[in-house]
Amino acid sequence: MGVTAGTSPKGIDMTSDQLANLSLAEQASLTSGGTAWTTKAVRDVVRALRLSDGPHGLRRPQDGSLLSASVPATCFPPAVTSGSTWDPELVRRIGAAVAREASALGVDVVLGPGINIKRSPLCGRNFEYFSEDPHVSAVMGAALVDGVQSLGIGACVKHFAVNNQETDRMRVSADVDERTLRELYLPAFEHIVRETRPYTVMAAYNRINGVYASENRWLLTQVLRQEWGFDGLVMSDWGAVNDRVAALAAGLDLQMPPDGTDRQVTAAVEEGRLDRAAVTAAAARVLRLQERVDRARRFDDWDVDAHHELAREAARAGAILLKNDDGLLPIDPAARLKVAVVGEFARTPRYQGHGSSRVTPTRLDNAWDALRRAAGPELELTFSPGFALTGPPDARLAEEAVAHAAEADVVLLFLGLPEESETEGQDRTDIDLPRCQVELLRSVAAACRKVAVVLANGAVVSVSEWQDDAQAVLEGWLGGQAGGAALADLLFGAHSPSGKLTESIPLRLQDVPSYLHFPGQDGHTVHGEGRYVGYRYYDTLDVPVAYPFGHGLSYTTFSYGDLQVEQTGENAWTIRATVTNTGSRHGEEVVQLYVAFDEPHPTRPRHELRGFAKLALEPGASARAEFRLTGRDLAWYSTKRGGWRIDPGTFTVEVGASSRDIRLRGELSTPGDGIADELTGASSLGEWLDHPVGGKLLRERLTAHPGAVKLDDVDPLVLSAVAQIPLAKFTGPVLGLTAEAITALAAAAQAR
Ligand code: BGC
Numbered sequence: 001m002g003v004t005a006g007t008s009p010k011g012i013d014m015t016s017d018q019l020a021n022l023s024l025a026e027q028a029s030l031t032s033g034g035t036a037w038t039t040k041a042v043r044d045v046v047r048a049l050r051l052s053d054g055p056h057g058l059r060r061p062q063d064g065s066l067l068s069a070s071v072p073a074t075c076f077p078p079a080v081t082s083g084s085t086w087d088p089e090l091v092r093r094i095g096a097a098v099a100r101e102a103s104a105l106g107v108d109v110v111l112g113p114g115i116n117i118k119r120s121p122l123c124g125r126n127f128e129y130f131s132e133d134p135h136v137s138a139v140m141g142a143a144l145v146d147g148v149q150s151l152g153i154g155a156c157v158k159h160f161a162v163n164n165q166e167t168d169r170m171r172v173s174a175d176v177d178e179r180t181l182r183e184l185y186l187p188a189f190e191h192i193v194r195e196t197r198p199y200t201v202m203a204a205y206n207r208i209n210g211v212y213a214s215e216n217r218w219l220l221t222q223v224l225r226q227e228w229g230f231d232g233l234v235m236s237d238w239g240a241v242n243d244r245v246a247a248l249a250a251g252l253d254l255q256m257p258p259d260g261t262d263r264q265v266t267a268a269v270e271e272g273r274l275d276r277a278a279v280t281a282a283a284a285r286v287l288r289l290q291e292r293v294d295r296a297r298r299f300d301d302w303d304v305d306a307h308h309e310l311a312r313e314a315a316r317a318g319a320i321l322l323k324n325d326d327g328l329l330p331i332d333p334a335a336r337l338k339v340a341v342v343g344e345f346a347r348t349p350r351y352q353g354h355g356s357s358r359v360t361p362t363r364l365d366n367a368w369d370a371l372r373r374a375a376g377p378e379l380e381l382t383f384s385p386g387f388a389l390t391g392p393p394d395a396r397l398a399e400e401a402v403a404h405a406a407e408a409d410v411v412l413l414f415l416g417l418p419e420e421s422e423t424e425g426q427d428r429t430d431i432d433l434p435r436c437q438v439e440l441l442r443s444v445a446a447a448c449r450k451v452a453v454v455l456a457n458g459a460v461v462s463v464s465e466w467q468d469d470a471q472a473v474l475e476g477w478l479g480g481q482a483g484g485a486a487l488a489d490l491l492f493g494a495h496s497p498s499g500k501l502t503e504s505i506p507l508r509l510q511d512v513p514s515y516l517h518f519p520g521q522d523g524h525t526v527h528g529e530g531r532y533v534g535y536r537y538y539d540t541l542d543v544p545v546a547y548p549f550g551h552g553l554s555y556t557t558f559s560y561g562d563l564q565v566e567q568t569g570e571n572a573w574t575i576r577a578t579v580t581n582t583g584s585r586h587g588e589e590v591v592q593l594y595v596a597f598d599e600p601h602p603t604r605p606r607h608e609l610r611g612f613a614k615l616a617l618e619p620g621a622s623a624r625a626e627f628r629l630t631g632r633d634l635a636w637y638s639t640k641r642g643g644w645r646i647d648p649g650t651f652t653v654e655v656g657a658s659s660r661d662i663r664l665r666g667e668l669s670t671p672g673d674g675i676a677d678e679l680t681g682a683s684s685l686g687e688w689l690d691h692p693v694g695g696k697l698l699r700e701r702l703t704a705h706p707g708a709v710k711l712d713d714v715d716p717l718v719l720s721a722v723a724q725i726p727l728a729k730f731t732g733p734v735l736g737l738t739a740e741a742i743t744a745l746a747a748a749a750q751a752r
Contacts, residue, residue, distance in 0.1 A: 027283035028265035032255040035064035055112020057359035074307040075361035077480035081318035083130030084499040088143035095147020109154035115141040119164035127353040127458025131502035132534030138191035152296030154199030163204035167519035173207035182637035220251035253282035315479035315486035321497035321553040322473040330493025334376040340404040343414030355424025361481035370488035393436035406447040416456030445469035498588035500552030513537035536605035550658035556583030560663035571631030581617035591625040596652035648672030686723030694749035705736035
């Protein structure tokens with residue numbers, strides 16, 4: 001008996017002429033690429049589709065080879081920065097711009113967004129991902145897909161799933177319990193699949209609970225297609241397939257890049273080891289992808305300046321003002337001041353990470369040039385590199401910087417991570433800035449009291465050791481090709497910072513919940529921290545952090561008020577709150593909605609983000625933030641039930657400026673989902689008694705027994721002591737219960 005591929009792909013007529021025209025060998029050939037960056041053409045029936053990275057700009061290789069250099073394209077800020085904007089409309093525009101460039105460069109599918117959860121700040125690819133939180137990842141990822149596909153170009157949601165580390169990434173098994181998968185690692189994929197219908201999904205390199213993602217039938221067919229209704233194509237990450245036949249049987253349609261194993265597929269069908277329908281279904285999905293992208297709007301070019309401006313807008317909106325004591329920032333460019341710009345990053349920006357997402361930019365701004373351009377005639381600017389980006393620490397550079405600082409009224413100190421510490425294929429081992437930079441800050445701060453640190457890094461760095469030496473810290477992340485100009489916009493106050501953290505900044509690496517498990521050993525990375533990743537852990541256990549999830553300051557201030565919780569249907573609510581700009585400058589505020597679960601002993605995170613809105617407000621102006629909640633926002637995944645479960649009760653609704661700055665609290669009540677668990681002999685006495693029908697039936701049965709036991713008369717202490725005993729243990733003459741009677745009671749309870 002061969003393995004089967006399950007259902008036929010939706011929307012595809014399996015007897016279509018095109019498909020029927022193809023021999024088994026031709027169909028099999030469609031299920032692997034033609035070159036490293038294209039699918040295969042078959043006669044004049046199917047053309048080769050071009051696939052290019054992604055996600056924050058196009059890496060369209062100059063030729064078909066795997067490691068070829070790429071042609072210039074706009075380098076938008078990577079997801080760490082665009083995610084920190086909390087502005088899906090902006091990310092949607094980036095998606096549309098990337099699609100326009102894809103179209104002009106003959107690309108059919110953009111390999112992004114990457115929406116893996118930032119489980120640990122050490123992950124070498126965190127710069128490519130949006131958040132430690134699935135809601136942020138879902139909304140921002142969906143926006144990118146929407147934008148790309150608005151022009152008919154395909155998006156590719158990756159890396160499906162639980163690809164949260166680079167160490168041993170092609171073999172490691174992410175060992176995760178199902179509830180954690182359903183509540184943390186899968187929801188962003190689920191949301192994007194359900195809401196935006198991405199053309200493609202990329203199966204990750206790693207294994208999940210022992211089974212390669214690319215060969216995981218549960219993941220690729222049961223969850224992705226059958227539960228979520230995915231109607232697109234699943235391709236492998238580059239080199240992620242280990243067993244071609246098993247992958248096809250599991251629901252993987254396209255192996256990338258090709259490895260010359262198409263013959264294995266036809267042989268497996270001929271020998272009855274693989275259902276031919278699996279091959280036909282995969283080939284049909286390749287045809288369907290072509291059908292979809294052939295409807296794309298095609299352009300010959302794009303507006304290079306406009307895309308550069310969009311990149312600048314995104315970099316500006318994604319930078320986060322972590323601290324700003326005594327309002328050190330912004331600096332008035334028209335003032336009579338001496339400003340020392342220190343740090344090589346001001347002149348040589350770090351603007352993206354390393355690896356497959358690396359874009360050849362169309363141009364590159366740096367902050368030093370941009371600051372000089374924007375400075376008024378009275379502002380005196382000096383520059384000193386302070387440190388070199390490569391080689392050993394250079395005392396001479398540090399001395400020169402300190403001398404400049406001693407002469408200055410204010411120092412803008414550009415610090416950051418070296419390029420090699422943030423790359424695909426490798427995780428970090430610490431979260432510290434290079435020692436020479438921390439020492440430079442110390443010396444500069446001793447020479448000048450007013451120091452603003454500007455950071456360039458794609459994943460969290462620890463600030464605890466040094467931030468007291470800085471009056472202000474602006475986290476610029478990796479700003480893309482226009483990041484330098486964006487930083488000047490913020491430092492000189494042309495715009496107010498409005499980014500917020502999509503990941504917590506811990507005090508120490510040791511505080512990170514996955515610290516003892518990451519990156520694992522012996523081919524396994526046990527997700528022992530479960531659902532308690534990021535603020536889900538810190539806030540549940542009140543662990544102090546340097547900066548909490550959702551934090552970010554502005555040059556203005558905001559007040560919150562007038563919370564309204566309106567029930568709009570069964571398990572449906574609208575939450576509204578008014579936010580007012582109480583300062584004297586224009587600003588934008590990211591208003592966050594959390595649902596909190598107050599339990600004596602936590603069985604779930606203390607609160608979870610369920611909505612956010614970014615409001616732009618003039619001084620004195622107010623606006624209403626509005627959020628919708630559904631039953632799913634209160635639900636948890638019950639493995640016993642094999643589905644989501646809403647418990648009856650009262651939940652707290654929190655509206656705030658960060659996960660630790662909750663400004664408003666309200667309540668909502670739900671009767672639950674009304675679904676009672678199925679009863680069996682293994683169900684405990686307590687579960688039987690709590691069951692809306694089973695409890696009554698059991699009571700009646702016990703009362704009818706000759707030795708009549710009335711449970712309501714039993715001492716409550718006794719009853720609670722035995723409540724956890726499975727009902728099957730009570731069989732025997734005393735209560736007159738038999739296994740058959742329990743089965744009959746269970747069936748009767750189920751029937752009503
Ligand atoms: C990466 C993917 C990328 C692919 C093609 C892989 O190594 O994991 O994110 O899309 O290469 O470059």
